[in-house]
Amino acid sequence: MIYWKLLWSFLQVGLFSFGGGYGILPVIQQQVVSENHWLTLKEFTDVVTISQMTPGPIALNAATFVGTKLAGPLGAVVATLGCSLPTAILALIIGHYYYKYRDMSLVKGVFEGLRPAIVSLIATAGLSILFLAFFNTETFQIHTLPNIDWKAVVIFGACLLIQRWKKTDPIYIMLGSGAVGVIAYLVL
Amino acid sequence: MVKDFQFYKKLFLSTFSVSAFTFGGGYVIVPLMKKKFVEDLHWIDENEMLDIVAISQSLPGPMVVDASVLIGYRLAGIPGAAVTLLSTLLPPFVILSVISLFYQAFRTNPVVNAVLKGMQAGIAAIIADVVLSDGLKICKSKNTLSILIMAASFIAVYFLNISVILVILICGVFGGVTTVIRNRKGGKKA
Incomplete structure (x- = not known):
């Protein structure tokens, strides 16, 4: 079946x-x-x-x-x-x-060792998306440098500033950047 | 916390919206969940959020499913996990069911593509924000060991392409071993 x-x-x-x-x-x-x-x-x-x-x-x-x-x-x-x-x-x-054992010192220690690594993992994923947005490739290559998408750079910069200062819901940033994308890539 | 209808509604809607906005890979759930569950609702704390990500990343299958189930279970046991599992599965299910009917038109639509191009830069920004906040906090803690782990694991994954699972395993064992050593030293002093 x-x-x-x-x-x-x-x-x-x-x-x-x-x-x-x-x-x-x-x-x-x-x-x-x-x-x-x-x-x-x-x-x-x-x-x-x-x-x-x-x-x-x-x-x-x-x-x-x-x-x-x-x-x-x-x-x-x-x-x-x-x-x-x-x-x-x-x-x-x-x-x-x-949740049963997280207050045990050994378990605490394991997760204390993990947290900085998780931040780095998030950073590597973020870099891939960043390069995809800026250069249309997931890794940085020197020869793609002239093809940098300035519109994406501006959107990224503006979103990062807003997010760091205003601490808005990231969903609004995503909706906003999508709307700006239409203007930047279709209208301009 | 009273687990009434309002609570489950909030839980359902929060995980539903996280799932509906999980564009560009699993890690987008970190800024989304952090905002909802840590900053707005105060249901879990920051460190717990990173622990949940660590556990989800170590399990097979989609990360957003694991993370949602863990949060649901933490807040309301098995019923909570059932609610968050359902609310996480629904958005991709509904969206893909609809889009699979006319996916050729969707794929080539210029407006859709422009929205996604803009969103990509936005997503990169919200992830950068989370990395900056958490990374700076670790640097400010002046905990040399944590800073070393952060730097070493970044180099391992980003430049040396070492498997994420292996890095998590090593860092976890390392954290456990240093704790045991520290406890022994502390025990001798006391």
Whole structure:
């Protein structure tokens, strides 16, 4: 039955995609393109592109897209649950122990060691997005320097200033920068 | 905290809006959740937010799902986790269901592309803001060990392409070991 197949495939996507971001693409590709032939490579590339244009993790977006295509809304529900329930249950278990033992000095020490690293991880992800916005590539390369997108630089600078001074809800920054994007890239 | 209907409504709407704005990769949830749960609602503190990110990053599957479940569980147990899981899954589900009907037109639409281009710069700014706030706080704490961990893990992930999971593992073990050593020293003095 197709529902079982969808569930099984996306269970694997949910359980074997570590690290997040683009690292999980090969896992999804293997399930939906190579093994089950549910999508062509071209369709899979489209899903990745749409994921970049819509909110939500790529795995969940792919689950909805593939599920809908194969078995309608119910298929999408099955695939979505398949890739989120195992990790949700794991999060519950780990969360339970974290909140039970987080006042223990050893656990405290572990997380004190982790926090500065997490800030750095957020920084590396932020830099990739920054370079994508400024140079259209995820890493800095000297030869792309002349192609710098000055409009993006101005939007970035303005947003950062507003955010640091006004401490607004980041959602407003996102909505605002999207609106400014229309003016900057279509009107000007 | 009274867990009435109003509480669950707030919990649902907060995680729903975070999920609906998770553009550009999982880490955008950090500024979004920090604003909602730490600064506005005061439901969790800053360090706990980073701990939740650390746990979510170490688990398989989408980070936003793990982080939402952890926050829901922390605030209202299993029912809370169920509410936040549902509210996190709904936005991408609804949006993709609709868009999959006409995705070719959506993909090539110039207005959509201009909005996204602008948003990319905005997202980079809100992430930069969070990194600046948290990073400066760590530098100001004058805790040499924390500053070293921050610098070393940045170099490891950004320049040396070392796996994120490995970096988390090493930093966690390092934090644990230094605590044990510090406790032993403290114990001898006392």
